[in-house]
Amino acid sequence: MKKTFLPLLLLGVATIIGLSSTVAAADRNSEHARKTLEIFETIIEIESSKGLGNVPKIAAYLSDELISAGFAAEDVEIIPFGETAAFVARYPGNLSSTKAPILFLAHMDVVEAFASDWERPPFKLTQDDTYFYARGTIDNKFGIAHLTSTFIRLRKEGFVPDRDLFLVFTGDEETTMGTTKMLAYERPDLAKAEFALNSDGGGGDLDGDGRPLVYGIQTAEKTYVTWEITARNPGGHSSTPRIDNAIYDLADAIRRIQDYRFPVRWNDMTLENLRYSGEQLGGEIGAAMVAFAENPGDGAAADRLWREPSVVGQTRTTCVVTMLEAGHAENALPQSATATVNCRVFPGISAADVQARLQEVIGNDAIEFRQLDDAFESPVSDLREDVRAAVAEAIAAQYTDVRIIGYMSSGGTDGMHFRRAGIPTFGTGGVFMNADDQYAHGLNERVPIKAFYDALDHWAIIIRELAGGG
Numbered sequence: 143m144k145k146t147f148l149p150l151l152l153l154g155v156a157t158i159i160g161l162s163s164t165v166a167a168a169d170r171n172s173e174h175a176r177k178t179l180e181i182f183e184t185i186i187e188i189e190s191s192k193g194l195g196n197v198p199k200i201a202a203y204l205s206d207e208l209i210s211a212g213f214a215a216e217d218v219e220i221i222p223f224g225e226t227a228a229f230v231a232r233y234p235g236n237l238s239s240t241k242a243p244i245l246f247l248a249h250m251d252v253v254e255a256f257a258s259d260w261e262r263p264p265f266k267l268t269q270d271d272t273y274f275y276a277r278g279t280i281d282n283k284f285g286i287a288h289l290t291s292t293f294i295r296l297r298k299e300g301f302v303p304d305r306d307l308f309l310v311f312t313g314d315e316e317t318t319m320g321t322t323k324m325l326a327y328e329r330p331d332l333a334k335a336e337f338a339l340n341s342d343g344g345g346g347d348l349d350g351d352g353r354p355l356v357y358g359i360q361t362a363e364k365t366y367v368t369w370e371i372t373a374r375n376p377g378g379h380s381s382t383p384r385i386d387n388a389i390y391d392l393a394d395a396i397r398r399i400q401d402y403r404f405p406v407r408w409n410d411m412t413l414e415n416l417r418y419s420g421e422q423l424g425g426e427i428g429a430a431m432v433a434f435a436e437n438p439g440d441g442a443a444a445d446r447l448w449r450e451p452s453v454v455g456q457t458r459t460t461c462v463v464t465m466l467e468a469g470h471a472e473n474a475l476p477q478s479a480t481a482t483v484n485c486r487v488f489p490g491i492s493a494a495d496v497q498a499r500l501q502e503v504i505g506n507d508a509i510e511f512r513q514l515d516d517a518f519e520s521p522v523s524d525l526r527e528d529v530r531a532a533v534a535e536a537i538a539a540q541y542t543d544v545r546i547i548g549y550m551s552s553g554g555t556d557g558m559h560f561r562r563a564g565i566p567t568f569g570t571g572g573v574f575m576n577a578d579d580q581y582a583h584g585l586n587e588r589v590p591i592k593a594f595y596d597a598l599d600h601w602a603i604i605i606r607e608l609a610g611g612g
């Protein structure tokens with residue numbers, strides 16, 4: 143759904159502990175740099191929003207690129223799926239390899255963009271001195287271009303991994319994730335993977351002066367689930383009001399949801415994240431984050447974080463009323479009243495549990511619940527030391543002394559289905575940027591040109607670390 147950076151480090155940290163600096167700039171004229179830019183530009187200019195039928199063109203282009211770089215045609219696969227498609231490419235490991243494969247995830251589709259709303263054409267790669275602009279520059283054609291060109295580069299360098307590596311690109315991540323589900327649940331070859339690395343999650347945060355604050359690896363996602371709750375009533379004429387009323391009943395239910403707090407939840411990763419972020423942030427909120435990390439039973443800290451929109455979701459399941467619909471005429475008693483309740487559920491809790499709790503909280507069996515979509519609960523992926531170490535190597539090529547922490551996002555990347563399918567998945571994208579520069583999904587999406595070039599070695603280093611130096 144969205145390129146997700148750390149949710150906690152967004153509050154404008156003015157200074158950081160320790161000195162970090164940029165490592166020597168990448169060569170922008172290398173063959174790899176030019177190929178990455180060529181792929182980036184080509185796929186950006188193929189408008190791959192929902193319903194246009196253009197994702198297969200991107201898949202076909204990527205397929206041609208890999209085959210002309212020496213990949214066997216039978217290792218490169220385009221899987222049509224309605225108007226869209228998935229793309230899978232295998233980089234074969236050496237024949238004696240016994241290790242399970244690694245998957246590299248990205249998505250080829252983008253959120254739609256209307257040229258009339260943008261300052262620049264959304265489906266043409268343009269630039270000024272600082273940024274590349276276009277839909278997909280960050281979410282997620284950056285990942286597609288860098289991963290694909292890295293496979294090409296490693297192949298040309300004669301690299302033979304000690305296990306199979308797969309590019310696994312989806313074609314409808316921003317909408318229904320049909321290709322994601324197909325790849326995650328119906329592909330025995332991919333199901334054997336030891337783990338997956340997702341270019342659509344993770345990344346480094348920079349402060350306003352371009353200094354690195356932290357690098358986050360996405361290791362978990364909350365479950366997204368929405369209900370409509372409805373009160374019904376026989377209704378009647380407004381000149382003869384009944385005691386009971388659908389709008390009043392619904393209002394009572396809404397008030398109870400407003401007043402209810404789900405119990406605090408935590409895991410090792412969320413506590414580490416809160417502690418580190420709180421130390422960096424300082425002040426009253428930072429102190430509450432640290433106190434919560436020390437003792438999640440600290441009621442005062444939990445209460446303080448409850449009032450902090452950017453942090454509350456890291457401490458518990460949240461549900462909020464987002465839409466209302468009620469009544470049908472100004473002079474009629476309402477026959478129905480409906481509220482939309484959107485929840486972000488902590489890993490380890492089922493949607494059914496949340497519904498049961500909401501029903502209990504509302505305390506009125508006459509309120510009907512209708513869940514709008516399937517909920518896909520996914521577990522936390524325990525951050526592997528080998529992945530952490532490989533990412534540390536890769537980011538050391540961009541910046542020195544950057545702390546790495548795991549984080550949980552509010553949900554909605556391909557990773558949730560792979561985790562659900564039993565494949566630990568880590569968001570380890572190569573972009574370092576300032577949170578204020580984030581326009582993913584919005585108007586005038588852009589990525590710093592520096593970030594584009596600084597990430598050129600990101601995936602190659604990770605792959606060499608995790609799949610041998612053959």
Ligand SMILES: [Zn+2]
Nearest residue numbers: 143144145282
């Ligand atoms: Zn995305």
